[in-house]
Amino acid sequence: MPTNMTGTEPMPRVAFQGELGAFSEMAIRQQWPEGAEVVPCASFPVAVQRVLDGAVDFAVIPVENAIVGPVRVALDALATAGDALTVRAETRVPVHLHLLAPAGATLAGLRDVHSHPVALAQCRIFFARHGWLVSTVHADTAGAARDVAQAGLLTRAAVASDMAAERYGLEIIASRIEDVPANWTRFVVVSLKPI
Numbered sequence: 001m002p003t004n005m006t007g008t009e010p011m012p013r014v015a016f017q018g019e020l021g022a023f024s025e026m027a028i029r030q031q032w033p034e035g036a037e038v039v040p041c042a043s044f045p046v047a048v049q050r051v052l053d054g055a056v057d058f059a060v061i062p063v064e065n066a067i068v069g070p071v072r073v074a075l076d077a078l079a080t081a082g083d084a085l086t087v088r089a090e091t092r093v094p095v096h097l098h099l100l101a102p103a104g105a106t107l108a109g110l111r112d113v114h115s116h117p118v119a120l121a122q123c124r125i126f127f128a129r130h131g132w133l134v135s136t137v138h139a140d141t142a143g144a145a146r147d148v149a150q151a152g153l154l155t156r157a158a159v160a161s162d163m164a165a166e167r168y169g170l171e172i173i174a175s176r177i178e179d180v181p182a183n184w185t186r187f188v189v190v191s192l193k194p195i
Helices: 023-031 044-052 072-080 117-121 124-129 141-151 162-168
Strands: 013-017 037-041 058-065 085-094 098-101 112-115 134-137 156-160 171-174 184-192
Touching (some): 023 037, 023 085, 023 184, 037 044, 044 058, 044 072, 044 085, 044 184, 058 072, 098 141, 098 162, 112 117, 117 134, 117 156, 141 156, 141 162, 162 171
Parallel strands (some): 013 037, 013 058, 112 134, 112 156
Antiparallel strands (some): 098 156, 098 171
8 A cells, every 4th residue: 555655755646537626636635644746637548657657656546436337448548558557555435426516506597517427427317307407528527617617607517526616616506416325436546566
């Protein structure tokens, strides 16, 4: 298991897919409670490549969700690295998804809801009950929240964490909209395989 670096050693640099406020950042904070330098990446392959290039010490990658099962796109990115990476630890993060929108928005007034496809897949019952909401795929949950905040439209929302709501100044319009209350995502911590 990776340890926190203390004293004169630098904090570990840890890559993850997504923007600040993503569930992967929560996994990093859970794994390194004393601190790590988080490195947001545009995609899982980019996060894996950062480890392969030595630009970061670790990557935290989601591999399984309680509702949707294996996170295929992440597993595919890990598979491309072959034997070059090793799994150093695993951590499971409780996942509670919330409908986030700018101040003044209402559930009835919303139309477009943006989020990562895996997050949207975890909220099928909510979307079935609110048929006027159109789900729109985004690269990640926190990035969707950031973009919704920047747009400031009262018809646009995101499905993301409460941490993303706080970070981007959004209100929680509906909380814990995931299909299964005991929702979680399992993450692996990977690093270069020792020679």
